[in-house]
Amino acid sequence: MIEPNFLKPQDKVAIICTARAVDKKELKSALNMLKSWQLEPVIGKTIGLKYHQFGGTDHERAADLQHQINNPEIKAIWCAKGGYGTARMIDQIDFSPLLKNPKWIIGYSDVTALHLKLQGLGICSLHAQMPVDIQNKSETTRESLIQSLMSKPFNIEYISPFNSQAGHASGQLIGGNLSVLYSVLGSEPLPSFRDKILFLEDLDEYLYHIDRMILSLKRQEILKHIKGLIVGGMNAMNDNTIPFGQNAYEIINHYTKNLNIPIAYDCPVGHGCENYALTLGATVDLKVENNQVSIKY
Known part of the structure; x- marks a missing residue:
């Protein structure tokens, strides 16, 4: 890179x-x-x-x-x-x-x-x-x-309130907004997601849309081949009169819990007050242990 x-x-x-x-x-x-x-x-x-x-x-x-x-x-x-x-x-x-x-x-x-x-x-x-x-x-x-x-990439360390999945992996950081990523899948040559650390965040989406997009990532075997997953802010989510029954993190967990990779939720990146910088394309070391998350370059 x-x-x-x-x-x-x-x-x-x-x-x-x-x-x-x-x-x-x-x-x-x-x-x-x-x-x-x-x-x-x-x-x-x-x-x-x-x-x-x-x-x-x-x-x-x-x-x-x-x-x-x-x-x-x-x-x-x-x-x-x-x-x-x-x-x-x-x-x-x-x-x-x-x-x-x-x-x-x-x-x-x-x-x-x-x-x-x-x-x-x-x-x-x-x-x-x-x-x-x-x-x-x-x-x-x-x-x-x-x-x-x-000067140098910004390392991130935090404790996740949501139950993150323990593990340790290194790989190039890729991703960003889930809705935008989903919208360009198949429309142009994209970088490979294989062996990458995938980052996702989103804003103002219906929960069933989140489910549909994550399901698409699974069915296209993108989730199958990543080495780690970082989930940032899923802010201002919307629901229908009849509730979907899961929040955004629970939806993502439903499709990823059986993957043998580290999964970090609540990363302070996205549309909230905290939006720490991520150097996309750089190699990061992701470590999750007892909900303690470390993202280092």
Whole structure:
């Protein structure tokens, strides 16, 4: 895997829309934060654009991303907001310049489509909080981002309240938002999940949708071949009038409990207050023992 260089003071970080619309005033906290880290923010052309719910048309968003990929002065690209839209324009992008001049691409949730594309090309990327709403995240969330960008990957250790499955495994970290991952399965060449550590999180889904998506991962034998599973936030789940009968963690456990792999629940990554940075494509060491979880690079 190709890992971009860590950033240094005065490096330029572009902020762009790959999905929903963002106004520059929503970036105030993120811009101040970058400047406090002695990094130079560069506002992409899509910031302030609005095409329905998107930050510009698919063509405009693709053009902005392509420009930042091609620009040698830009050392990192920070996706401003998730929602939906990244997958709509991803096939318009020429990613080949990143093979010679890799740079960090940062985001989570809808940006999962971009992360999977990069991992298929053999390039590491950063699953981390986006500029919008970063001021409402924990201090550790912000620390994990700056550390992962400027010095070393951020190790995670915590105790899971949900009954995690003990074990120890090492492998490349892959994954992101479950709904986005599910939506691109079979639609384009994807990186292999075999012998990887799979990470999943999601937001605002019906519980039966979670069941359907995890069942699909099982039936496609993706779960069968992974070496470990990390489950982050499953936030703001929805149910029907007649309850599904299991929460999101219980659904995942139903399909994975017989796998002889470590499974860590409650990882502080996702749409909650805690959203620690993960370096996708890097090799991690996952250890789960008595609900004590350790994720180290």
